[in-house]
Amino acid sequence: MRNNIWTWVGGGLPSRKALWSLLSSLVLSPQSEDLGACVQFESSRQNRSMMPSNSCVFPTFNLRKPSSETDIENWASKHFNKHTQGLFRRKISIANMLAWSSESIKKPMIMTSDRNVKKEACEIFKLIQMYMGDRRSKTDQLNVALEIATKGWSMQGLRDELYIQLCRQTTENFRYESLARGWELMSICLAFFPPTPKFHSYLEGYIYRHMDPVNDTKVTQHIKDLLERNTKKKSKLRKKPKPYVEDHDGVAVSTYAKYCYSKLQKAALTGAKKGLKKPNIEEIRHAKNAVFNPSMFGSSLQEIMNMQKERYPDRQLPWVQTRLSEEVLALNGDQTEGIFRVPGDIDEVNALKLQVDQWKIPTGLEDPHVPASLLKLWYRELEEPLIPHEFYEECITHYENPEAAIAVVHSLPRINKMVLCYLIRFLQVFVQPGNVAITKMDVNNLAMVMAPNCLRCQSDDPRIIFENTRKEMSFIRVLIQHLDTGFMEGVL
Numbered sequence: 001m002r003n004n005i006w007t008w009v010g011g012g013l014p015s016r017k018a019l020w021s022l023l024s025s026l027v028l029s030p031q032s033e034d035l036g037a038c039v040q041f042e043s044s045r046q047n048r049s050m051m052p053s054n055s056c057v058f059p060t061f062n063l064r065k066p067s068s069e070t071d072i073e074n075w076a077s078k079h080f081n082k083h084t085q086g087l088f089r090r091k092i093s094i095a096n097m098l099a100w101s102s103e104s105i106k107k108p109m110i111m112t113s114d115r116n117v118k119k120e121a122c123e124i125f126k127l128i129q130m131y132m133g134d135r136r137s138k139t140d141q142l143n144v145a146l147e148i149a150t151k152g153w154s155m156q157g158l159r160d161e162l163y164i165q166l167c168r169q170t171t172e173n174f175r176y177e178s179l180a181r182g183w184e185l186m187s188i189c190l191a192f193f194p195p196t197p198k199f200h201s202y203l204e205g206y207i208y209r210h211m212d213p214v215n216d217t218k219v220t221q222h223i224k225d226l227l228e229r230n231t232k233k234k235s236k237l238r239k240k241p242k243p244y245v246e247d248h249d250g251v252a253v254s255t256y257a258k259y260c261y262s263k264l265q266k267a268a269l270t271g272a273k274k275g276l277k278k279p280n281i282e283e284i285r286h287a288k289n290a291v292f293n294p295s296m297f298g299s300s301l302q303e304i305m306n307m308q309k310e311r312y313p314d315r316q317l318p319w320v321q322t323r324l325s326e327e328v329l330a331l332n333g334d335q336t337e338g339i340f341r342v343p344g345d346i347d348e349v350n351a352l353k354l355q356v357d358q359w360k361i362p363t364g365l366e367d368p369h370v371p372a373s374l375l376k377l378w379y380r381e382l383e384e385p386l387i388p389h390e391f392y393e394e395c396i397t398h399y400e401n402p403e404a405a406i407a408v409v410h411s412l413p414r415i416n417k418m419v420l421c422y423l424i425r426f427l428q429v430f431v432q433p434g435n436v437a438i439t440k441m442d443v444n445n446l447a448m449v450m451a452p453n454c455l456r457c458q459s460d461d462p463r464i465i466f467e468n469t470r471k472e473m474s475f476i477r478v479l480i481q482h483l484d485t486g487f488m489e490g491v492l
Contacts, residue, residue, distance in 0.1 A: 076094050076097065076098060076164075077094055079110050079111055080094065080097060080109055080110060080111065097109065097168065098167065098168055098171055099168065099171050099172040100168065100169050100170070100171060100172050100173040100174075100178075101168070101169075102129075102134055104122065104125060104126055104129075105121070105122055105125050106122065107121070107122065108121035108122070108161050109121070109161060109164050109165060109168070110160055110161050110164060112157065112161070114157050116155065116157070117155065117157045117158050117161065120151055120155065120158050121158065121161045121165075124148060124151055124152075124158065124161070124162055124165065125165050127144055127147055127148050127151075128148065128162075128165055128166065128169055128182075128185065129169070130144050131144045131145055131148065131181055131185050132169060132177075132178040132181040132182050132185070133175075133177055133178050133181060134169075134175075134178055141181075142281055142284055142285060142288070143281070145185060145188055145284050145288065146279060146280070146281055146284045148162070148185065148188075148189065149188060149189055149192050149193075149279045149284060149287075150278050150279050152189055152192065152193050153192045153193050153272060153273060153278065153279055154278065156193075156196070156272075159193055159194070159195055159196060160195050160196050160198070160199040162189065163186070163189070163195050163199065163203050164199070166182060166185060166186045166189070167203070167206050169182045170182040170183055170186070170253075174222065174223045174226050175223075176223060179219075179253070180256075183253060183256035183257070183260070184256065184288060184291060186256070186260050187256060187259055187260050187263060187287070187288075187290070187291050188284060188287045188288055190260055190263035190264055190267055191263060191273075191283075191287035191290065192272060192273045192279055192283075192287070193267070193271075193272035193273065194264065194267035194268060194271065194272065200264075200268065203264065204261070204264060207257050207260050207261045207264060208257075208261060210253050210254060210256075210257035211254050211257045211258050211261060212254060213252070213254040215253065215254065216252050216253055216254050219253060255291070256291060259290075259291050262298075266298065273350070274346045274350075275346040275347040275350060276347065277347045277350075282354055283350070283354065286354050286357065294307055295357050296318070296319075296320045296356065296357055296378070297353065297357070297377065297378055297381045298381045298382075298383060299382075299383055300382065300383040300384055301318065301382065301384075301386075301415045301416060301419060302415060303383070304318045304320070305318065305415060311359065315492055316418060316491055316492065317418055317419060317422055317491065317492055318419065319359070320356055320378055321375070321378065321419060321422065321423075322422070322492050323356075323361055324356070324361075324371045324374055324375040324378065325375060325422075325426050327361055327365065327368075327371040328368050328371050328372050328375065329429070331365060331366070331367070331368035331371065332368060333368035333369075333371075333372055334429055334430055334432075334435045334439065335435065335438050335439070336368050336369070336438075336439060337438060337439055337440055338369075338439065338440060338441065339368060339369065339372055339430065339439050339441055340372050340376065340430075340441060340446065340449045340450070341441060341445065341449055342369050343369065343373050344367055344369035344370035344371075344372065344373035344374070345367070345369075345370065348367070348370045349370055349373045349374050349377070352365070352370055352371065352374050353374055353377070356374065376449070376450075376453055379423070379450075379453035379454065380452065380453045385454065385455060385456040386416060386419060386420055386423070386453070386454045386455075387408075387412065387416065387420065387454050387455050388412070388413070388416060389456070389458060391408055391411070391412060392455060392456075392457070392458070394408045395408055395455060395471075395472070395475045396455075396468050396471040396472065396475065398475070399471040399472070399474040399475040399478065400474060400478070401478075402478050402481075402482040405475055405478045405479060405482070405483075406479070406482060406483055409421065409479065409483060418488075418491070420454065420479075421483070421485050421487075421488050422485075422488055422491070423450070423454070424479050424480055424483050424485055425485035425488045425489075427446050427450065427480050428480060428485065430446060431443045431446065431480060431481075443477055443480050443481060444473075444477060446476075446477075446480065447473045447474070447476040447477035447480060448473050450476055451469070451472040451473045451475070451476045452469075452472070454472075454476060455472045455475070455476075457469070457472070
């Protein structure tokens with residue numbers, strides 16, 4: 001039973017057996033049906049204006065050496081179907097199969113025995129062409145994207161086929177609008193599902209090679225040269241030369257690539273969109289706009305404060321943190337059994353997340369577990385942990401020393417200190433004896449569920465993770481019990 005892991009020994013830290021049970025459920029369970037932890041999560045952060053530009057700021061990624069173009073061609077030679085063209089059915093080379101095409105395909109690019117995938121692969125290629133403007137469509141762009149994302153989300157066997165088709169249609173594509181839409185569609189798909197493990201590294205390598213802004217200039221210049229040559233050829237056939245159309249600013253492919261890379265990193269850990277509900281049009285719109293408009297989830301604290309500066313210039317704390325915390329209390333979360341332990345309905349949490357990213361808190365909320373789950377998600381998805389990595393060793397060293405633990409808190413950067421102290425003051429409400437009697441969430445339970453959202457062990461060694469988990473929980477427990485947060489009263 002799930003409650004077994006909440007059985008504490010002597011009212012202190014959990015037993016080693018109980019802790020190992022929890023770790024197994026958190027670390028060893030298939031959190032993602034698609035990937036184990038392929039890469040360390042570097043949360044996405046986006047600093048974009050209405051149109052992407054080379055000046056956009058993205059996180060510094062901890063990259064391993066990406067696969068080369070030769071690797072991808074070797075992979076394709078082993079996994080691709082043989083495609084032919086023309087009356088004499090000449091074989092299409094791998095290079096041509098990996099380059100943009102205005103034609104449809106008659107069979108999947110990747111070999112498969114799944115009949116459903118064989119059927120859907122050809123259809124989804126047409127849908128991709130429709131979204132990119134390379135094929136006429138009777139439906140609007142968002143609905144085409146919705147159909148593509150829904151097919152990929154609901155049919156795991158189609159995902160690699162979809163991503164290799166997107167790689168193809170964004171390679172040697174010399175149409176500005178089409179190229180931009182292709183990368184945009186890739187970013188939308190990565191918001192809902194990752195590739196499978198066998199294709200992950202190749203997609204990672206493809207995206208990585210497009211992250212250098214220098215390539216944007218080369219691509220833009222190449223497209224301009226082609227357009228000028230075509231214009232000159234056409235003008236010779238006319239009596240009066242037609243003036244050259246507009247001077248396009250080009251496509252900042254590197255901006256899309258950096259965003260896609262961060263989404264791929266995240267998807268490696270979280271897997272496909274959770275819940276029973278299929279993607280909806282609002283989620284598609286949100287995923288599309290996320291490339292240009294930063295999200296409060298997955299950004300750094302400083303970026304979040306910059307986002308809200310215009311709306312809330314006098315606030316000292318992130319709006320998302322204080323509003324979700326207030327909503328938990330407004331819904332009597334401090335009088336709800338299992339608060340912060342029992343998850344909220346995942347579809348309701350997803351819907352609330354969309355609203356929050358639009359600076360809205362809906363009025364119809366009834367279940368406190370929903371804002372509580374989203375609040376935990378916000379802490380967990382911070383681009384850098386609430387307690388930065390450089391303070392991690394101090395925390396696990398002084399996990400039983402109240403004075404030293406409090407000293408660590410006061411040495412944090414100001415915004416981190418303020419946000420952490422607000423969280424601790426918030427949790428101190430729940431450890432009041434009258435509340436614990438109802439919620440069944442004492443200081444140990446709260447420390448257990450909140451520690452992973454504040455501290456992140458960077459080691460991949462299960463033994464170190466196991467030992468440090470106990471210390472992380474103890475550190476948070478000490479803060480809840482001993483940190484004086486009176487100075488945070490009235491601070492927003």
